Amino acid sequence: MRSHRPTVAYLQAAPLALVFLLFFVVPLVLTVIVSVWDYNEYQIIPDFTFNNYREIFEGCIADLPALCVTFKTYWSTVKYGFLVWLCTLVIGFTIAYFLAFHVRTLTVQIVLFLICTIPFWTSNVIRMISWIPLLGRNGLVNDALLGLGLVSERQEWLLFSGFSVVLAFVHLYTLFMIVPIFNSMMRIDRTLLEAANDAGASGWQTLTNVVIPLCKPGITIGSIFVITIVMGDFITIGVMGGQQIASIGKVIQVEMSYLQFPAAAANAVILLAVVLMIIYAMTRLVDIRKEL
Amino acid sequence: MSKKSRKTIAHPGTTKAVSRRKVIKGAGAVAGLAAGSGLVKGFPYVMAADPITLRYASTAVTQDTRLAAKVKEDLGITIQYIPLTSDDVVKTAVTQPNRFDILEPEVWMVKKIVPSGNLRGMDTRRIKQAGNITTVFTEGKVAGKKIGDQGTAPIKVVYLTGEESKTFSKDATRWMSIIPSVYNADTLGIRPDLIGRPIENWHELLNPEFKGKAAILNIPSIGIMDAAMVVESMGEHTYGDKGNMTRDEIDLTIKVLTEAKKAGQFRAFWKEFNESVNLMASGEVVIQSMWSPAVTKVRSQGIPCIYQPLKEGYRAWASGIALPVTLKGKKLDAAYELINWYLSGWAGAFLNRQGYYSAVLSTAEASMEPYEWDYWMLGKPAAKDIKAPDGTVIEKAGTVRDGGSFNERMGAVACWNAVMDENRYMVRKWNEFIAA
Structure with missing residues (x-):
C-alpha cells in the first residue's frame, strides 16, 4: 500500500466539507434550535420550550386508536411515499432493464434516455397543471371513456384525488429510479448472464437470482431519491390533490406563511427524523458502500 | 387581489452565453439589487445629483410599473418597488422600518404594526384631498349608511392619537395611520x-x-x-x-x-x-x-x-399608504407630495378601471370618461366597450357590473x-x- 499523508487528504476534502458545513449543517442546527423557541404574531422569541412539539402531538396518545391530525398527516404522507415508491420501482426497473439489456447500440440508448427526460423540459407547475385538461371532469380521458361507452357518467376520481397525486408523482420521479438502476445494470458483467443461461436458468430465474441482486445499490439509491422527495413534497400533493390531501410538507408551509417558524421547525425536525429512519432501514437491507 | 408579474425585478445575465465573467457580473447585479432593496443598510442606491427615490414596500398587488412611470413623469420622484409577501410586510414594518420609505400595508396589518410605534401619523393638514377621502374609511359609512365593521374595518385603525402614536383613536383626528389606496368587496x-x-x-x-x-x-x-x-x-x-x-x-x-x-x-x-x-x-x-x-x-x-x-x-379588504416614523426631511416632503398626487385623480382612475375602488372618488371621476364612471361606479350598462388600462376590451358594451354600483357593493x-x-x-x- 502507498502511504498517504493525511493532511493532504483532509485539505482535499476541506472545500466540500466547508460547503456542507455552511449550507447544510449550520441551517440544520439552526432549525433544531428554533424548534424549541417560542413565537407570537410577528416574531420568534428565544426560549427553551418543548411546546411546539407538544402542540404537534396534542391528544395523539389520548385519542388512540383514532388517529390525531399529526398521525393522520404522517400516515397519508407515508402512504403516498410507499405507493409512489412501488410504482416508480416497477416502472423504472422495467424501463432500465429494457434500456440496458434490449437496446444494443449506445446511440439508441442515449436517444431513449433523452426521451425519458422530456417531462423535465417544462416547469414542475406547468407539468402538473397540464393534467387538468386531461383528467378533469370535462377532460380528454373522460371524453374518451364516455365516447367508448365504458362509463355512463363523467368520472370524478381521475383528478384531485389520491389517484392523480400518485400519477403525477410517478410521472415526475420515475426518472430518478431509472438512472441509478440503469447505472447498476450497465455494470453487470454480461458473461454472468450467459453463465446463468448455460447453467440452465430460465429468464425469470436469471432476473431474480442475478440481475436484481446486482441492481440492489441502484434500487436503494433510486428509492432514497423518490422517498425523500415525496415525503417533503407539498406542491404536487397540493395541486394534484386539490389542496384537500394533507401532507406534512403542506403543514410546514402553512406554518411558515403565518410566521410560525418555531412550529414549522419542530415539524421539520420530526419529518427529518422519520425520513432518516426510513433511509437507515433501507441501508440496513443493502450496504450501499460495500456494493459500490 | 391578484399576483401580478413582478416586472421590477429583472434576472441578470440570462440571455447570452454564460461566461465566468458574466456570472461574476450577474452576481454583482444581484448584490446591487440587494443593496437597492435595502438589504444592505446605508448603501446609496442613486448616486446622481438630487433626484429623490422612495423605496415603496408592499405586496405585489399594487406595484404597477405604469404607476411608477407616471409618478416619475409628473413629480420627478423615482419609485423603487420592494415586493413583499403579505407576511413579510408586517415583519418588515415591525423589525426593519429602515428598509422602506413608503409602506402599503393591508388594513389588518396596520393593527399589528402601529403598536410597534414604527408608523408616522400622517398630517391631514398637509394632504389637500384629506377631506374628500371616502367615508368608507373616515366614518365607516357609504352614502350616509353605516356598513359592516366586523374584522379589521378601516375605521377602527385609520386614526391615531398623535403624530408619533402607538394607539388608535376612535374619533377622527388630525393624524391618519394610512391613506387609503385600494379596496374592494x-x-x-x-x-x-x-x-x-x-x-x-x-x-x-x-x-x-x-x-x-x-x-x-x-x-x-x-x-x-x-x-x-x-x-x-x-x-x-x-x-x-x-x-x-x-x-x-x-x-x-x-x-x-x-x-x-x-x-x-x-x-x-x-x-x-x-x-x-x-x-x-x-x-x-x-x-x-x-x-x-x-x-x-x-x-x-x-x-x-x-x-x-x-x-x-361582502367580505371586504383594503390597503393604504403609510409612512415609517423614521422618514424625515426632503424624503418626507416627497412622500407627502406623492400622496397628494395619488389622491389627485390619475391613480384613482387607473385603479377604478381595474375593478378596484380608489380613495378620493371625486378626483377619480374627473379623470375618467363619463361612460367608464357610469359602468364601474354607478352600475349602469356600459355605453361603449369597457377597456382595461392596457387597452384590452374586458367588457362588451351593454354589460352591467356584477353587484352594481359602488354604493350597492361597498354599502x-x-x-x-x-x-x-x-x-x-x-x-x-x-x-x-x-x-x-
Whole structure:
C-alpha cells in the first residue's frame, strides 16, 4: 500500500466539507434550535420550550386508536411515499432493464434516455397543471371513456384525488429510479448472464437470482431519491390533490406563511427524523458502500 | 387581489452565453439589487445629483410599473418597488422600518404594526384631498349608511392619537395611520350556465346540490371568514365578530367545513389566483370564493362567470399608504407630495378601471370618461366597450357590473379581512381541516 499523508487528504476534502458545513449543517442546527423557541404574531422569541412539539402531538396518545391530525398527516404522507415508491420501482426497473439489456447500440440508448427526460423540459407547475385538461371532469380521458361507452357518467376520481397525486408523482420521479438502476445494470458483467443461461436458468430465474441482486445499490439509491422527495413534497400533493390531501410538507408551509417558524421547525425536525429512519432501514437491507 | 408579474425585478445575465465573467457580473447585479432593496443598510442606491427615490414596500398587488412611470413623469420622484409577501410586510414594518420609505400595508396589518410605534401619523393638514377621502374609511359609512365593521374595518385603525402614536383613536383626528389606496368587496364567483338558477345566499357554497363542484380558498385567515359567512347564512351560529372569533367559534366553523369536506362537497381548495381561474374556467367548480380580477379573467376567455352579490353581504379588504416614523426631511416632503398626487385623480382612475375602488372618488371621476364612471361606479350598462388600462376590451358594451354600483357593493359589506387574536389556534385548526 502507498502511504498517504493525511493532511493532504483532509485539505482535499476541506472545500466540500466547508460547503456542507455552511449550507447544510449550520441551517440544520439552526432549525433544531428554533424548534424549541417560542413565537407570537410577528416574531420568534428565544426560549427553551418543548411546546411546539407538544402542540404537534396534542391528544395523539389520548385519542388512540383514532388517529390525531399529526398521525393522520404522517400516515397519508407515508402512504403516498410507499405507493409512489412501488410504482416508480416497477416502472423504472422495467424501463432500465429494457434500456440496458434490449437496446444494443449506445446511440439508441442515449436517444431513449433523452426521451425519458422530456417531462423535465417544462416547469414542475406547468407539468402538473397540464393534467387538468386531461383528467378533469370535462377532460380528454373522460371524453374518451364516455365516447367508448365504458362509463355512463363523467368520472370524478381521475383528478384531485389520491389517484392523480400518485400519477403525477410517478410521472415526475420515475426518472430518478431509472438512472441509478440503469447505472447498476450497465455494470453487470454480461458473461454472468450467459453463465446463468448455460447453467440452465430460465429468464425469470436469471432476473431474480442475478440481475436484481446486482441492481440492489441502484434500487436503494433510486428509492432514497423518490422517498425523500415525496415525503417533503407539498406542491404536487397540493395541486394534484386539490389542496384537500394533507401532507406534512403542506403543514410546514402553512406554518411558515403565518410566521410560525418555531412550529414549522419542530415539524421539520420530526419529518427529518422519520425520513432518516426510513433511509437507515433501507441501508440496513443493502450496504450501499460495500456494493459500490 | 391578484399576483401580478413582478416586472421590477429583472434576472441578470440570462440571455447570452454564460461566461465566468458574466456570472461574476450577474452576481454583482444581484448584490446591487440587494443593496437597492435595502438589504444592505446605508448603501446609496442613486448616486446622481438630487433626484429623490422612495423605496415603496408592499405586496405585489399594487406595484404597477405604469404607476411608477407616471409618478416619475409628473413629480420627478423615482419609485423603487420592494415586493413583499403579505407576511413579510408586517415583519418588515415591525423589525426593519429602515428598509422602506413608503409602506402599503393591508388594513389588518396596520393593527399589528402601529403598536410597534414604527408608523408616522400622517398630517391631514398637509394632504389637500384629506377631506374628500371616502367615508368608507373616515366614518365607516357609504352614502350616509353605516356598513359592516366586523374584522379589521378601516375605521377602527385609520386614526391615531398623535403624530408619533402607538394607539388608535376612535374619533377622527388630525393624524391618519394610512391613506387609503385600494379596496374592494369580495364574494362568491359562480358559473351561471352550469348552475342554471339564481344564487342569493352564502350557504349555497355548502349546498349538497353542488357536491364535488365547490371550492374554497386555502388561505386560513380569509378562508375561515368566507366559511363564517356560510355558517351564519345557514343559521347555525351568529358570530360576535367573524374577524375575531373565540376558540369555540373557530371549532364550530371548522366542524362545519370538515363535515362538508368529508361529504365530498369540495372539488378542490385553491391558494393562487390562477388556480381559481383554472378551476372555474374548466368547469371543475361551479361555485367558489373568488377575487374580482379572477372573475374578469374567466370572462375574458369567453366563459360566463358572475361575481355574485349575496344577501348577507361582502367580505371586504383594503390597503393604504403609510409612512415609517423614521422618514424625515426632503424624503418626507416627497412622500407627502406623492400622496397628494395619488389622491389627485390619475391613480384613482387607473385603479377604478381595474375593478378596484380608489380613495378620493371625486378626483377619480374627473379623470375618467363619463361612460367608464357610469359602468364601474354607478352600475349602469356600459355605453361603449369597457377597456382595461392596457387597452384590452374586458367588457362588451351593454354589460352591467356584477353587484352594481359602488354604493350597492361597498354599502353591503358585512366584514373585513382581519387577523384574529386566536390566530395561532386558528391556523392549527385549519391544518386539521385540511388533514381531515
